[in-house]
Amino acid sequence: xxxxxxxxxxxxxxxxxxxxxxxxxxxxxxxxxxxxxxxxxxxxxxxxxxxxxxxxxxxxxxxxxxxxxxxxxxxxxxxxxxxxxxxxxxxxxxxxxxxxxxxxxxxxxxxxxxxxxxxxxxxxxxxxxxxxxxxxxxxxxxxxxxxxxxxxxxxxxxxxxxxxxxxxxxxxxxxxxxxxxxxxxxxxxxxxxxxxxxxxxxxxxxxxxxxxxxxxxxxxxxxxxxxxxxxxxxxxxxxxxxxxxxxxxxxxxxxxxxxxxxxxxxxxxxxxxxxxxxxxxxxx
Numbered sequence: 001x002x003x004x005x006x007x008x009x010x011x012x013x014x015x016x017x018x019x020x021x022x023x024x025x026x027x028x029x030x031x032x033x034x035x036x037x038x039x040x041x042x043x044x045x046x047x048x049x050x051x052x053x054x055x056x057x058x059x060x061x062x063x064x065x066x067x068x069x070x071x072x073x074x075x076x077x078x079x080x081x082x083x084x085x086x087x088x089x090x091x092x093x094x095x096x097x098x099x100x101x102x103x104x105x106x107x108x109x110x111x112x113x114x115x116x117x118x119x120x121x122x123x124x125x126x127x128x129x130x131x132x133x134x135x136x137x138x139x140x141x142x143x144x145x146x147x148x149x150x151x152x153x154x155x156x157x158x159x160x161x162x163x164x165x166x167x168x169x170x171x172x173x174x175x176x177x178x179x180x181x182x183x184x185x186x187x188x189x190x191x192x193x194x195x196x197x198x199x200x201x202x203x204x205x206x207x208x209x210x211x212x213x214x215x216x217x218x219x220x221x222x223x224x225x226x227x228x229x230x231x232x233x234x235x236x237x238x239x240x241x242x243x244x245x246x247x248x249x250x251x252x253x254x255x256x257x258x259x260x261x262x263x264x265x266x267x268x269x270x271x272x273x274x275x276x277x278x279x280x281x282x283x284x
Contacts, residue, residue, distance in 0.1 A: 006140040007231075009130025010069060016123035017065035020095075023119055024048060024058035026112030046112050056098045057116060061123050064091030068127055075233060075243040083242075092127040096120040139230055139249070225252045225284030226265075234265060234273035244273050252284055 027044040047054045067088030071077070079087045099117045103109050130136045227250070233243035245267050247253055256272065257264035263275045 006069075006072065007130065007137050008140050009126050009133070009136030010072065011140045012126035012136065013065045013068055013123060013130065016119050016126060017062045020058055020061045020065075020116055020119035020123060023112045023116040024054060026115060027110035028053070028112050029106055030108045030110045044110060047116070053098075053102065057095050057102065057120065060091050060098070061095035061120050064088040064095065064127065065123060067091065068130075072231075072246060075246050089124075089127045092120070092124040096124040221258045223254055223256050226255055226263075226281045227252055227284065228275075229280045229282070232275065232277050234267070234271075234275055236273055237264065245271050247275065 024047040026046060028046050028050065029044065047058050065088065067079075067084050071083065071085035071088065074084065077084050082090070096117075099113070099120045103113050103117050106113060126136065228247045229249055231249065232247045234245040234247055235241070236244045247265065247267070251268070253268070254266045255263045255275075256266050259274070261276075261278065263278055264272060265275045266272045
């Protein structure tokens with residue numbers, strides 16, 4: 001999975017799951033040692049000494065967090081009729097529910113149970129609010145690459161130092177431009193400017209240019225490589241509402257067909273689907 005496809009909400013989920021796992025090794029309950037009694041030989045139990053507590057609170061929360069993250073890499077996969085992400089959210093809520101009633105039932109709750117309850121609260125809140133709160137939907141890492149700054153200034157996402165978007169030696173190309181019109185594939189010649197010395201060639205080149213707005217006719221579409229600025233779902237060509245894949249920033253994908261404002265994109269493993277949101281994509 002491309003780490004750039006993770007959101008801030010995913011980061012909170014991962015952090016809370018780590019804390020929850022650590023809490024499982026801490027004392028489940030606390031007690032006061034009577035005066036004059038050596039309590040050092042008595043070990044305080046933790047969650048690993050109680051299989052029911054371990055599975056229903058600590059490991060349930062960790063497994064729920066793992067399913068949420070895996071659902072980012074494999075959108076559309078289901079478990080017992082539920083999407084992986086939905087199943088993960090259900091597990092995190094179940095872990096919080098069990099931790100809440102367990103701590104009420106214990107007279108002297110230990111550090112492990114208290115910390116586990118706090119981690120379960122954060123985990124369930126992030127799992128539910130992650131897809132809803134804009135602040136949690138933003139990318140976890142900045143889309144700008146680490147190579148920026150070597151030239152002394154900020155460059156747009158996907159740009160190579162001293163070059164345009166895409167592969168080395170390529171000019172920057174906005175979405176919709178076709179080869180032979182000033183843009184094209186990596187290393188392709190610039191052919192968009194007609195010769196000023198031949199009026200006939202200039203008239204012919206002007207007649208071949210796309211209509212106003214920069215979009216080429218559907219019949220003149222040529223496949224091209226592109227990258228997305230943020231993670232975006234790829235839907236099936238059959239119109240299914242469930243995504244079949246997720247396009248991650250920092251990876252090049254092949255656009256093989258254009259349908260209105262949508263693109264038919266092909267992933268690196270050969271899957272094809274419909275990219276409905278094409279705003280801000282960078283062409284290779």
